[in-house]
Amino acid sequence: AQTVTQSQPEMSVQEAETVTLSCTYDTSESDYYLFWYKQPPSRQMILVIRQEAYKQQNATENRFSVNFQKAAKSFSLKISDSQLGDAAMYFCAYRSANFGNEKLTFGTGTRLTIIP
Amino acid sequence: GAVVSQHPSRVICKSGTSVKIECRSLDFQATTMFWYRQFPKQSLMLMATSNEGSKATYEQGVEKDKFLINHASLTLSTLTVTSAHPEDSSFYICSARDNLPNEQFFGPGTRLTVL
Numbered sequence: 720a721q722t723v724t725q726s727q728p729e730m731s732v733q734e735a736e737t738v739t740l741s742c743t744y745d746t747s748e749s750d751y752y753l754f755w756y757k758q759p760p761s762r763q764m765i766l767v768i769r770q771e772a773y774k775q776q777n778a779t780e781n782r783f784s785v786n787f788q789k790a791a792k793s794f795s796l797k798i799s800d801s802q803l804g805d806a807a808m809y810f811c812a813y814r815s816a817n818f819g820n821e822k823l824t825f826g827t828g829t830r831l832t833i834i835p
Numbered sequence: 836g837a838v839v840s841q842h843p844s845r846v847i848c849k850s851g852t853s854v855k856i857e858c859r860s861l862d863f864q865a866t867t868m869f870w871y872r873q874f875p876k877q878s879l880m881l882m883a884t885s886n887e888g889s890k891a892t893y894e895q896g897v898e899k900d901k902f903l904i905n906h907a908s909l910t911l912s913t914l915t916v917t918s919a920h921p922e923d924s925s926f927y928i929c930s931a932r933d934n935l936p937n938e939q940f941f942g943p944g945t946r947l948t949v950l
Binding site for chain 1 (some may be wrong): 867869873877878879880881884911928930932938939941943944
């Protein structure tokens, strides 16, 4: 079974600074997807960024980028120019690429606080 | 963009009663929907996978007779918590998979409180 580990229960960053959230995972599969989701106080899950394992290039979405290290099974999220609206719980998630097995496995989450 | 709604957003019920939560995909057809449970300050735990027109697949440890899931159409899945007890109090979140095979869209969640 796949597992996802987020070793940082809480992180804080000064507004406008850069922060990196860590995520490691364990799987025996070679093809899969990785995601970062944001859950603000409203508790609505919002997709921040996704990475296909077969792609070597790291995904980027505006101020959000990932460092995907397949061999190390590491998938960190970098948030640049942090904004107050970035304050939320961040969950790393894994999904198999096998058809019929689309369930997401989530890490335990990292609570990000933005310091004004 | 793809939108998923849940109803109700919050519900309070007495112990022993049943509660139904609806999950709807508003602008796409979802052959697969997922039900998650989230305890305070914890992660999302998958309860079951719901496929339109077939029986749901439950995760290990989830009582299928207690958490009844019905996926009667391509836009609607329901979760019924039968004979609810205080320990069933939690935040329930659904998600729906659209035609893209690699993305799920989440509903806003339902907070269930059992007195």
